[in-house]
Structure formats: structure tokens, C-alpha cells
Amino acid sequence: MDNHPLELTINGKTYKTAVEHRKTLADTIRENCDLTGTHVGCEHGVCGACTVIVDGKTVRSCLMFAHQAEGCKIRTVESLARGDELHPLQEAFIENHAIQCGFCTPGFLMLIIGAYENDPDITEENLIEVLSSNLCRCTGYQNIIKAVRSASGGLLAIGSDADA
Amino acid sequence: MPERLRPNRKRFIGESVTRLEDGPLVTGRARFIADLNFPHQLHARIVRSAYACGQILSIDVREALAVDGVVAVWTAADMANVPNIPFRATAIQGLGPYTQPPLARDRVRYVGEPVAVVIAEDAYVAEDAAELVIIEIDPADPYLDAFGAPPEFAPGHSCEPVVINKGYGDVDGAFADAHRVIELDLSIGRHSAIPMETRGLIARYDEARDVLELHGAAKRPHWNRDQLADLFKLSPSRVELYENHVGGGFGVRGELYPEDLIVCFATLKLKRSIKWIEDRREHLMAANQSREQRHLVRAAIDAEGRIGAIDEILYHDQGAYVRTHGARVADMTIGLLLGPYRVPAYRARAHYRLTNKTPAATYRAPGRFEGSFVRERLIEAIANDLRRDPIDIRRLNFIAPEEMPYERGLSALETEVVLDSGDYDGLLGKALAFADWDSLRAKAAERRSAGELVGIGFGMFVEKSGLGPAEMVDMTVETDGSVTIVTGAASLGQGMETVIAQICADTIGTDYRRIRVLHGDTNRIPYGFGAHASRVTVMTGEATRRAAVIIRAKALDLAAEILGVDAAKLDIIDGVVLSLEGAGETLDLGEIARHLGPTSPLRKDREPGLSTVAWYHSKHMNYPYGVHIAQVRVDMETGQVAVEDYAVAYDVGRAINPALVEAQIVGGLAQGIGGALFEEFLYDDNGQPLSVTFADYRMVTASEMPPVKVLILEDAPSPLNPLGIKGAGEGGVNAAGAAIASAIDDALQHPGFVRQLPVTPQYIRRRLAETRALDV
Numbered sequence: 001m002d003n004h005p006l007e008l009t010i011n012g013k014t015y016k017t018a019v020e021h022r023k024t025l026a027d028t029i030r031e032n033c034d035l036t037g038t039h040v041g042c043e044h045g046v047c048g049a050c051t052v053i054v055d056g057k058t059v060r061s062c063l064m065f066a067h068q069a070e071g072c073k074i075r076t077v078e079s080l081a082r083g084d085e086l087h088p089l090q091e092a093f094i095e096n097h098a099i100q101c102g103f104c105t106p107g108f109l110m111l112i113i114g115a116y117e118n119d120p121d122i123t124e125e126n127l128i129e130v131l132s133s134n135l136c137r138c139t140g141y142q143n144i145i146k147a148v149r150s151a152s153g154g155l156l157a158i159g160s161d162a163d164a
Numbered sequence: 165m166p167e168r169l170r171p172n173r174k175r176f177i178g179e180s181v182t183r184l185e186d187g188p189l190v191t192g193r194a195r196f197i198a199d200l201n202f203p204h205q206l207h208a209r210i211v212r213s214a215y216a217c218g219q220i221l222s223i224d225v226r227e228a229l230a231v232d233g234v235v236a237v238w239t240a241a242d243m244a245n246v247p248n249i250p251f252r253a254t255a256i257q258g259l260g261p262y263t264q265p266p267l268a269r270d271r272v273r274y275v276g277e278p279v280a281v282v283i284a285e286d287a288y289v290a291e292d293a294a295e296l297v298i299i300e301i302d303p304a305d306p307y308l309d310a311f312g313a314p315p316e317f318a319p320g321h322s323c324e325p326v327v328i329n330k331g332y333g334d335v336d337g338a339f340a341d342a343h344r345v346i347e348l349d350l351s352i353g354r355h356s357a358i359p360m361e362t363r364g365l366i367a368r369y370d371e372a373r374d375v376l377e378l379h380g381a382a383k384r385p386h387w388n389r390d391q392l393a394d395l396f397k398l399s400p401s402r403v404e405l406y407e408n409h410v411g412g413g414f415g416v417r418g419e420l421y422p423e424d425l426i427v428c429f430a431t432l433k434l435k436r437s438i439k440w441i442e443d444r445r446e447h448l449m450a451a452n453q454s455r456e457q458r459h460l461v462r463a464a465i466d467a468e469g470r471i472g473a474i475d476e477i478l479y480h481d482q483g484a485y486v487r488t489h490g491a492r493v494a495d496m497t498i499g500l501l502l503g504p505y506r507v508p509a510y511r512a513r514a515h516y517r518l519t520n521k522t523p524a525a526t527y528r529a530p531g532r533f534e535g536s537f538v539r540e541r542l543i544e545a546i547a548n549d550l551r552r553d554p555i556d557i558r559r560l561n562f563i564a565p566e567e568m569p570y571e572r573g574l575s576a577l578e579t580e581v582v583l584d585s586g587d588y589d590g591l592l593g594k595a596l597a598f599a600d601w602d603s604l605r606a607k608a609a610e611r612r613s614a615g616e617l618v619g620i621g622f623g624m625f626v627e628k629s630g631l632g633p634a635e636m637v638d639m640t641v642e643t644d645g646s647v648t649i650v651t652g653a654a655s656l657g658q659g660m661e662t663v664i665a666q667i668c669a670d671t672i673g674t675d676y677r678r679i680r681v682l683h684g685d686t687n688r689i690p691y692g693f694g695a696h697a698s699r700v701t702v703m704t705g706e707a708t709r710r711a712a713v714i715i716r717a718k719a720l721d722l723a724a725e726i727l728g729v730d731a732a733k734l735d736i737i738d739g740v741v742l743s744l745e746g747a748g749e750t751l752d753l754g755e756i757a758r759h760l761g762p763t764s765p766l767r768k769d770r771e772p773g774l775s776t777v778a779w780y781h782s783k784h785m786n787y788p789y790g791v792h793i794a795q796v797r798v799d800m801e802t803g804q805v806a807v808e809d810y811a812v813a814y815d816v817g818r819a820i821n822p823a824l825v826e827a828q829i830v831g832g833l834a835q836g837i838g839g840a841l842f843e844e845f846l847y848d849d850n851g852q853p854l855s856v857t858f859a860d861y862r863m864v865t866a867s868e869m870p871p872v873k874v875l876i877l878e879d880a881p882s883p884l885n886p887l888g889i890k891g892a893g894e895g896g897v898n899a900a901g902a903a904i905a906s907a908i909d910d911a912l913q914h915p916g917f918v919r920q921l922p923v924t925p926q927y928i929r930r931r932l933a934e935t936r937a938l939d940v
Contacts, residue, residue, distance in 0.1 A: 037192015046857070047858060078191070078193075093190050097824065100827060103359070140872065
């Protein structure tokens with residue numbers, strides 16, 4: 001199979017590479033763009049560890065081909081912190097012990113940020129529904145929910161640089 | 165030093181501080197094994213059996229080898245010199261013939277068994293080529309129900325290599341004299357740990373140093389290093405194992421599997437780095453499974469409900485091969501079955517049987533999730549038979565605090581079971597008050613009278629933790645005043661770096677953020693016993709405390725000389741040695757470390773370096789204990805069970821970081837609820853696995869998880885270590901099956917309704933039909 005030229009815009013930066021048409025967005029972000037914060041947990045779109053934001057929508061990057069994302073604005077977990085300054089949701093995950101092994105964490109962060117950007121006034125019920133799209137095997141979710149609650153005020157602020 | 169003399173000292177033991185681990189994990193800068201690459205690496209893809217049982221007639225690799233980018237395709241014939249995977253965890257003899265070869269030899273025994281391996285320049289190409297390997301198999305009938313008579317595994321070897329017997333006392337006499345005999349037939353489904361990160365390895369042969377490196381190690385790096393050295397006939401000094409960030413373990417990750425041997429073989433042969441990352445479908449048919457057991461259990465009781473004897477027959481489905489744990493799970497199921505109860509006579513037989521399913525080993529609370537379900541079902545059946553409250557029956561049979569330490573007369577994990585401490589009745593009372601038991605029961609009854617099927621369930625358990633035999637740490641105060649601790653234990657994401665740092669910081673008198681805990685590198689420390697059996701906080705924790713005591717004494721000794729103050733009048737606060745009287749000069753730990761440098765004149769005859777090694781040896785495990793209380797609602801139409809509310813009370817002796825203990829409990833509970841209601845590896849009649857995606861193997865999400873209240877108790881510190889620590893990793897999962905089964909019985913007002921786990925909607929509806937038919 002042949003590689004085809006590809007230009008991806010991730011976290012405001014352009015990556016020029018060439019991959020096969022069949023290569024997933026997740027693998028391309030990780031292997032061709034060296035952004036390994038996006039994790040691959042199931043490769044069939046259930047676990048959500050590979051969740052990224054593409055043109056404002058949260059997607060499973062294991063279910064999308066990299067070439068399909070050409071021309072889109074892609075955001076990954078690496079976009080959240082500004083240098084050493086963590087995003088309020090990252091801080092909240094730490095403060096609320098919402099992390100154990102941390103493998104699912106980037107996917108949850110992007111899932112939650114995407115949900116709040118789409119609906120800053122998301123109800124508790126809808127939040128749980130959204131959180132149930134991703135799997136965590138360590139925490140039992142309770143501390144993730146606590147973290148979201150404690151950060152939700154701070155989260156609203158990020159809408160302004162959503163497309164960074 | 166008396167506490168009153170150290171008023172300014174900041175405490176870290178017992179504080180819910182944030183974790184040292186989280187920075188890289190939250191920013192995407194962590195390095196899990198799939199994130200690691202080496203120059204010129206190759207990729208391995210395993211070709212797996214599509215049949216559960218059969219003779220290999222031929223393997224044709226020509227087409228696969230012809231694919232551009234494929235470097236090698238190997239079968240068992242190419243790896244003939246590599247021995248089978250060894251096992252460690254058993255004193256039981258005769259299991260050797262049942263071990264697994266790295267690639268199937270002559271026969272396949274489960275779907276997913278490695279038969280060939282493709283090595284290619286690219287992971288996608290390796291996967292393409294793997295599909296072109298043609299394996300011809302003459303299928304045979306699989307053996308799938310371990311309750312059925314075992315066939316032959318190989319000529320002269322039955323599929324039942326051993327029946328494990330345990331027990332004591334006059335069981336037959338007790339049954340002959342019994343007021344009543346209560347009998348149950350209970351089953352637990354096949355589960356696994358399913359960490360969110362699949363397994364992965366990179367083997368790298370470093371020709372310059374003549375060293376075999378294995379990256380992606382976890383759980384037991386040192387044991388695995390020694391075994392790999394032995395298998396490949398290398399000196400242990402030429403095998404190095406490295407742990408990366410680890411995406412969850414829960415028992416399954418970090419054992420030696422076929423893939424470990426395959427990638428090591430490949431790198432030694434090809435002299436290039438070999439990367440293998442498991443995909444999820446593979447994981448669900450290749451990583452260790454656990455839990456599948458059937459229990460025929462009987463209790464002899466007197467008229468009050470006192471247990472006179474328990475007689476248990478266990479059928480354990482080991483799957484296709486004996487793996488690294490030997491018969492440990494079957495063995496400890498019967499060794500630890502009795503929980504908190506006094507049982508004057510006991511007899512157990514565990515039929516350890518090999519079937520044609522994915523091999524089994526340990527998964528969080530192995531043998532205890534199962535055993536607690538069985539024991540607590542039995543207690544409730546006794547209560548129901550006598551029309552007594554099950555809580556009263558429990559109280560009647562508890563071992564009393566003054567009987568501790570209590571020798572069971574049984575063994576588990578190759579140690580004698582000696583319950584070290586515990587106030588079971590005290591904890592039960594606190595748990596009922598904490599959960600507001602009477603009010604929960606009353607509200608459930610009200611809702612039932614309004615037509616809802618709501619029930620409250622209870623499960624009591626005794627865990628085990630702190631498995632020895634030993635652990636060492638190597639502790640050094642650096643010249644910048646920070647402290648480096650090297651341990652042979654491992655991190656699986658549980659927060660061990662933080663907990664070990666807290667113990668060190670608290671003992672020395674510095675900040676836990678100045679402590680760096682290094683682990684998972686066999687080069688840094690000669691010995692290590694790993695992370696399993698809820699042992700790290702106990703074993704590495706106590707070794708750390710001992711080392712910190714020595715470091716503190718060394719620091720004060722030199723500081724006393726330099727400052728001209730009696731050491732007894734000095735303290736270390738926030739990393740600075742100062743006089744308790746508050747006046748005079750100070751010295752920070754970094755300065756003292758410099759003064760103890762090899763060329764420092766102030767050192768005099770002292771050993772160079774502000775550093776030490778300390779060991780902790782322990783012959784016995786210790787035994788935390790607790791209670792699960794569940795509230796469930798059953799939907800009669802669909803058979804779906806929802807867990808509405810949950811409480812866990814757990815006595816861990818001493819909680820170093822209560823927030824992390826609570827996180828262990830809640831996280832464990834999510835797995836326990838999964839095992840009680842949703843998760844099960846199903847196989848069809850041909851032995852084809854039906855649960856190879858996350859759509860079929862259903863784990864708990866945020867929607868299914870109830871609010872959980874956790875009560876952490878420290879009423880029964882372990883007498884086996886000075887801090888009194890017991891392990892916290894497995895209590896959250898332990899009695900979940902027991903409590904949820906009990907709650908479903910209560911919701912349906914039908915004692916003894918639940919006889920197996922998981923309680924799926926299909927099971928509820930089938931049992932309802934059965935029990936209605938009986939009622940007619």
C-alpha cells in the first residue's frame with residue numbers, strides 16, 4: 001500500500017507527512033506527529049481513550065482515517081496546558097484524585113472539554129451520559145465526576161480559545 | 165522522639181495529599197510502552213488459533229513471507245529450543261506437563277493460542293501478512309465445562325492434574341451431629357482484569373553491551389528477569405527489564421506470557437528491536453482470565469445457627485494451560501474461604517481442571533471475590549433456614565478480637581493463614597450505622613409495597629495483603645536535599661510512588677514532594693518482589709520506613725557534631741536540621757549529604773553518603789476486613805438490575821493516604837459490580853469465544869456506577885509492621901458479588917434466588933421462570 005501526502009492541523013500547528021489511506025487518525029497523530037498523549041485502548045470505538053476534538057466535535061480517532069481529517073482543526077490533550085500552567089480540568093483531575101493509571105485520562109479530558117464547549121450548561125444527567133461514552137478501569141468514575149463538578153466553572157473560560 | 169517535642173513537624177502519613185505521578189499523566193507526556201520506539205525496530209504480530217482444540221496438520225507461511233516488508237515468519241519448529249513458560253506460585257507438584265509453549269506445538273488448545281509469529285518492518289504490514297499464514301487444523305471436540313468428567317490432556321495426563329485437599333477437624337462427625345445441613349450449588353462466571361492499556365513489549369538486544377533488554381515489564385520485573393535469563397541461558401546480569409508507565413494491571417499484566425518469550429527470542433535472533441503491541445481483540449482472548457468456578461458447599465449447623473463444619477467441593481476452570489500461577493487461585497479459594505467466621509471443622513477439595521478456554525490466573529481478589537460470594541450465600545441460606553436475621557448469624561459465628569492472632573490451620577499463597585488482627589463485630593456495627601442500615605431497609609420495604617423491586621444486600625469479607633517474603637529499598641539523600649528511593653516493587657497506576665514518598669517524608673522530616681521513587685528497573689536494585697497481592701504499601705512501605713529511620717539517625721549524628729548540639733536536641737523539619745530549642749545554626753539535608761561525601765573531611769570514619777539499604781521480611785500475610793452494602797432495583801420486565809446506592813466499610817489498619825485508599829475501593833467496586841452483573845467471557849459449543857469486543861464484554865461505565873460511600877477504619881492495625889499497615893487494593897471488589905446477590909434476593913423477597921454470577925438479565929428471567937414453575 002502506498003503512502004499519500006497529508007497535511008494535518010493539530011493544536012494549531014501544521015504537520016506534513018504521508019500515510020496510507022487506511023491509517024487511522026489515532027495512529028497518525030501518535031506515530032507521524034509524535035503526539036503520544038492520545039492513547040489507543042480498543043481500536044473499535046468503545047473505550048474512548050483516543051478521543052480528540054475535530055472541528056469542535058469529539059471523535060474517536062481510532063475510527064477515523066487520517067486523510068479524512070485533512071483540513072480540519074484537530075485538538076489533542078497536548079493542547080490543554082499552557083507551558084507549565086495546567087488547564088483547570090487537569091488541575092481538577094489531580095486535586096480530586098481522578099487519575100490512577102492515567103491511560104484513559106487524556107480521552108476523558110477531551111471528552112469533557114468537548115461536551116462543555118458544545119453545551120456550557122450541560123445538566124448532571126447529560127454529563128453522566130456523556131462520561132459513560134468512555135471507559136476507565138481504575139477509578140470507578142466517582143472522582144472523575146467530582147473533578148468535573150469542581151472545575152465546571154473554570155471550564156467555561158476555555159470556549160474563547162477553542163480553536164487554538 | 166515524643167510527638168510533643170516536634171510541634172512544627174508536618175505529617176504526611178494519613179494525609180490525602182495529591183499524587184506525585186499525575187503531572188505527565190494529565191498532560192499527555194507519560195510514556196506507556198506503545199509510546200516508546202527504538203531505531204530500526206521491527207513489529208511482531210501473533211497468528212492465533214481459530215480452533216479451541218485440534219491437531220495442527222500443517223502451517224504454510226510462504227505467502228506471508230513473500231509480503232514486502234516481512235522479515236520472518238516463525239512457528240514452533242523455529243523456536244524448538246525455547247522452553248515452555250515457567251510457573252512460580254505453587255508448591256503443588258506435577259503441573260510441568262501442562263505448561264504453555266510460546267508457540268503451539270502439534271496441538272492447539274484454545275482459540276487465541278499463538279501458533280506463529282510474523283515479524284515485519286511495519287505494524288500494519290505485519291498484520292496483513294499474519295492473515296496470509298495458513299494453518300490447517302483437524303478439530304476435535306473441546307472440553308468446556310470443568311464440572312464434566314475430565315478427558316485426557318495428553319497421553320497419560322488427565323485434564324485434572326491435581327485435586328487440592330485442605331481441612332482440619334472432624335467434618336463427618338459434625339455433619340452426623342448437625343441440627344440441619346444447608347447445601348448450595350453456586351457458580352461464578354469467567355472474568356478478567358481488562359486494564360485500559362493492552363499488553364505491550366519491546367525486546368531489544370544491545371550488541372554493544374551483550375544485553376537483552378525487555379521494555380514493557382510490570383508487576384514482577386525481577387522474577388521475570390531471572391526466568392528469562394534461565395530460559396535463554398543468559399546470566400541474569402545480561403537481562404534488563406524496564407517498566408514504563410503502566411495502564412493498569414489488576415493481576416493480569418506483567419506475567420510471563422507466550423509473547424514475552426517470542427519477542428525476546430526474535431530480538432536475540434534478528435539483533436533488532438522487536439515491538440509488539442496487543443490489540444484489544446487479542447487481549448480478550450489471550451490475557452489471563454479468572455474466576456470461573458463451581459462450588460458445591462455444605463454447612464452443618466446447630467439449632468442456633470452456629471456453624472459446626474463446612475464441606476466444600478470446588479471445580480476450577482483453569483483454561484487450556486497452567487500459567488505462571490500454577491494452581492494458586494484454586495488453592496487460595498479454599499484456603500481463604502472461611503472469611504471472618506469460626507468454623508470448627510472444614511474439608512475442601514479443589515478440582516483443578518484444564519479446559520479449552522483462554523488460560524486463567526489471578527485477577528484482583530482472586531479466589532476471594534468467588535469465595536465471599538459462596539460463604540455469604542451460605543450464611544444467608546443458614547439464616548433463612550432458621551428464619552433468623554443473617555446479621556445475627558454472622559455475629560454468632562464471628563471470630564472474636566481476643567482470639568487474634570487466629571491460626572486457621574490452613575494455608576494460602578504458600579503461607580499459613582494466621583489472621584493477625586480484627587474486630588469483626590465492631591466493624592459490622594460501624595458499617596450498619598454508617599450506611600444507615602435500618603433506614604435503608606425500611607425505605608426499600610416501602611418502595612416494595614409500592615410495587616418496586618428494591619432490595620438491600622450485605623456482604624462481609626476478610627481480605628489478605630502484605631504478601632512477603634521480603635522487600636528492600638535503597639535510599640539516598642542527594643546533595644540538593646531531595647531523596648531518591650529505589651524499590652523492586654512496581655507501579656500499576658495505584659499511586660505507590662506517592663504513598664512510599666509519604667512514609668519516607670514523614671519519617672525523615674521532609675516534604676513528600678522532595679522524594680523521588682524509582683521502580684521497575686532491574687538495573688537499579690538487585691532484588692524485588694513486585695506489585696501484587698496488595699503488598700506494596702505494606703512491604704515496600706515498611707522497608708522505606710526502616711531506611712528513613714536510619715537516614716534520619718545518620719543525618720542527626722553528623723549534624724550534631726557540626727552544630728555542636730546533642731543529637732537528641734535536634735529535629736528535622738521540612739528537610740532542615742535545627743535545634744529543638746529554636747536557636748542556633750541549621751543544616752539542610754543536602755548540606756549533610758555533601759558533608760558525608762567520600763572526600764569530605766567532616767565525614768571522618770563514617771560510611772560515605774547519606775544513604776542506606778533496608779530490608780523488611782515477613783513470613784505472614786495480614787488480613788484487612790470489611791463490609792459491602794448494596795441497594796439494587798430489579799426491572800421485572802427486562803431482568804435488568806441497577807445498583808442504586810453502595811457503601812463499603814474497610815479496616816486497613818493504617819491508611820497512609822485515605823484518598824488513595826478510597827480510590828482503590830471505589831475503583832475495585834466498579835470491577836466488582838461488573839463481575840456481579842455484566843462481565844462474562846462466554847464460549848459457544850465449539851469453544852469459540854463470544855466476548856472479544858467491548859460490546860460483548862460489558863464493563864461498568866459512569867452510568868452503571870452508583871454513588872459510593874466509603875468508611876475507612878483503622879481499628880485493627882496489623883501487629884506485623886510498626887505502622888500497622890494492611891493492603892487496600894482488593895477490598896473494593898471482594899464482597900461485591902456477595903452483597904449484590906444478597907440485595908437481589910431481598911428485592912425479589914426470595915432468599916437463595918441468586919445462585920450464580922454475573923446476574924445478567926437473561927439469568928434473572930430464567931431463574932424467575934424456574935422458581936415460578938416450582939411455585940405452581
